[in-house]
Amino acid sequence: MKKLLGLMVLTLFVLSLESSFSQRLTITVKNTITVDKPVSQLLYGNFIEMGFGRCENLWAEMLEIAGPYIDIVNNRGGNIKMQTADMAIIREYNQKNNRNITMCHSEFRAPLVRASSGADELNRVERKGKNSIQNMSVRWAFGMSVMDQFLQFQDFGGDYSFLNFTSLNDTWGENLINLAKEGAFLSSCGKALEFLNKLPIAYPLASESKTEDPDIHMHPSWNRDKTVFTLLVLNFSGVEKEYSFDISELKTKFNSEATHLTVYADNDKDFNSPADRNKIKNIDEKATISKNSFSTKLKPYSANAWIFEVKKIK
Numbered sequence: 396m397k398k399l400l401g402l403m404v405l406t407l408f409v410l411s412l413e414s415s416f417s418q419r420l421t422i423t424v425k426n427t428i429t430v431d432k433p434v435s436q437l438l439y440g441n442f443i444e445m446g447f448g449r450c451e452n453l454w455a456e457m458l459e460i461a462g463p464y465i466d467i468v469n470n471r472g473g474n475i476k477m478q479t480a481d482m483a484i485i486r487e488y489n490q491k492n493n494r495n496i497t498m499c500h501s502e503f504r505a506p507l508v509r510a511s512s513g514a515d516e517l518n519r520v521e522r523k524g525k526n527s528i529q530n531m532s533v534r535w536a537f538g539m540s541v542m543d544q545f546l547q548f549q550d551f552g553g554d555y556s557f558l559n560f561t562s563l564n565d566t567w568g569e570n571l572i573n574l575a576k577e578g579a580f581l582s583s584c585g586k587a588l589e590f591l592n593k594l595p596i597a598y599p600l601a602s603e604s605k606t607e608d609p610d611i612h613m614h615p616s617w618n619r620d621k622t623v624f625t626l627l628v629l630n631f632s633g634v635e636k637e638y639s640f641d642i643s644e645l646k647t648k649f650n651s652e653a654t655h656l657t658v659y660a661d662n663d664k665d666f667n668s669p670a671d672r673n674k675i676k677n678i679d680e681k682a683t684i685s686k687n688s689f690s691t692k693l694k695p696y697s698a699n700a701w702i703f704e705v706k707k708i709k
Contacts, residue, residue, distance in 0.1 A: 454481060458488045462496065467556055471502045474510065475547050482551055498551070503558040505544040507531040509631055535660040535675055535696060538583035542629060542698055545591055546614045549599055560588065577669035583660075586667070586675040587698070590658040594700055595623050611636070611693075624649065624703045630693040633663070642703075643687040649703040655682040659697035 470481055478498070485496055506520040507528065531537060541560075548555055562570035571585040581589060595618035602613050610632035616625050624645065630636055657678040665674045682701065693699055 455484050455488070458484065458496075462488055462492060462494060466496060468496060468498045469501050470498050471500050475544070478548075478551075482554060486554065497554055497556040499556040500548075500558045502561050503544075504561045505537070505541040507540065508536045509540045509543050533583060533666040534663060535583045535665045536663040538587035538675065539629065539631060539663065539696065539698070541584050541587045542591060543612055543631075546612060546627070546629075549596060549614070549616075552599070560584070573667070575669045580667055580669070580672040581675075583666050583675055586658055586677075590656065590677075590698055590700075593656060594625050594627065594702070595619075596625055596627070608636075611638070615642075622705045624705070626701045626703075628693060628699045630695065630697050630699070631663075633695045635695055636693045637690065638693060639688065639690040641688040645687070648706040649684075649687075650706050651683055651685050653682045653684050653704075654700075654702040655680050656700045656702070657694065657697055659694045661696075663696045 468481075468485060470478060473481065478500075482498060485498060488494065489496055508520055508531070510520050545558065548558055560571060570582055571588055572579055573582050573585075594616075596614075596616045597619040598617040598621070600615040600617065602615055610630060612629040612631070614627040614629075616627070617623070618625070624642070624647070626640060626642065628638070655678075658675065659678075660675050667674050684701070684703070691699075
C-alpha cells in the first residue's frame with residue numbers, strides 16, 4: 396500500500412513538472428538590430444589607466460601582460476616630455492607585437508602659462524606672487540597655453556586618440572563655457588578651442604628657420620586628403636612681429652585666395668566676462684596670396700591660421 400501511494404505521489408509530481416514545462420514562455424529572437432552603431436569594445440574595459448606615480452618604471456612590463464587585451468592607455472599625468480617617453484614604449488610594443496594601442500588623456504589640463512621652461516610631473520608651472528589658480532585660469536595667457544599644448548600633442552599623430560579637457564562648465568575660468576547669471580559665454584579657453592576646431596589639421600609638417608624665436612610656435616599641416624594646407628602660428632610676445640613664410644617646398648599650386656583666421660587679446664591678462672564677452676577677439680577674413688611665399692604681421696598675443704585650398708585641375 397505504501398509503495399502504491401509513493402508511486403501515485405511520484406506520478407503526480409512528474410505530471411505537475413510536465414505541466415510547468417508546458418507553461419513556459421517562448422521567446423522569439425527577431426532579426427532586427429536595435430542600434431545604429433556597433434557596441435564599443437571600450438565599454439567593458441579595453442583600456443587601462445596608468446597608476447601615476449606608481450608604475451612608470453614597470454610600464455614596459457605591464458604592457459607585456461596587458462597589451463594583447465587593450466586598445467587605449469589613459470595617461471592622465473605627466474608633462475609633454477614624460478608623455479613622449481611613455482609613447483615611445485607604446486610604439487616599441489606596437490611594432491614588436493603588430494598592435495595599434497593608442498594613448499589618451501581623460502583629465503587634460505594645460506599649464507596656467509606657457510611652459511617654455513618646462514612643467515612638473517602634473518603639467519604645472521610655478522605660480523608667482525599671490526595669483527590664485529582661478530585668477531590665472533581666466534586669462535588669455537591660459538588660453539594661449541592650451542593651444543600651445545594641443546599643438547604639441549598633435550605631433551604624436553594618430554598614436555594619441557584624444558585629450559579630454561578637464562572642465563566644460565563646472566568651474567569659473569578654467570572651463571570652456573562660463574555660466575554666469577547674466578548668461579553663458581565662452582571663456583578664454585573656450586575661445587582657444589573654438590579657434591582650433593575650425594582648422595582641418597591631420598598631418599603636421601616640419602618647418603625650419605635660420606633663427607629661432609622662443610615667442611613663436613609654428614605648426615603647418617595638411618588635412619586628411621591633402622587638399623587643404625593650414626599654416627598655424629602662435630605669437631606669445633606682447634609686441635607685433637613681422638614674418639615671412641615660404642611654402643614652395645610643398646610643390647603645390649593653391650588658390651590665390653586663402654582664409655585667414657585670428658584670435659587675440661590686447662593683453663595676455665585679458666578675459667571674457669559678462670560685461671565684455673568679446674574681450675578675446677576674432678578676425679575672420681580672406682587674404683590674397685599669389686605666390687608660395689608671403690609676409691605678414693602677427694598681432695601680440697595672437698593665434699593666426701592661413702587656410703589654403705589646393706587648386707583643382709580643370
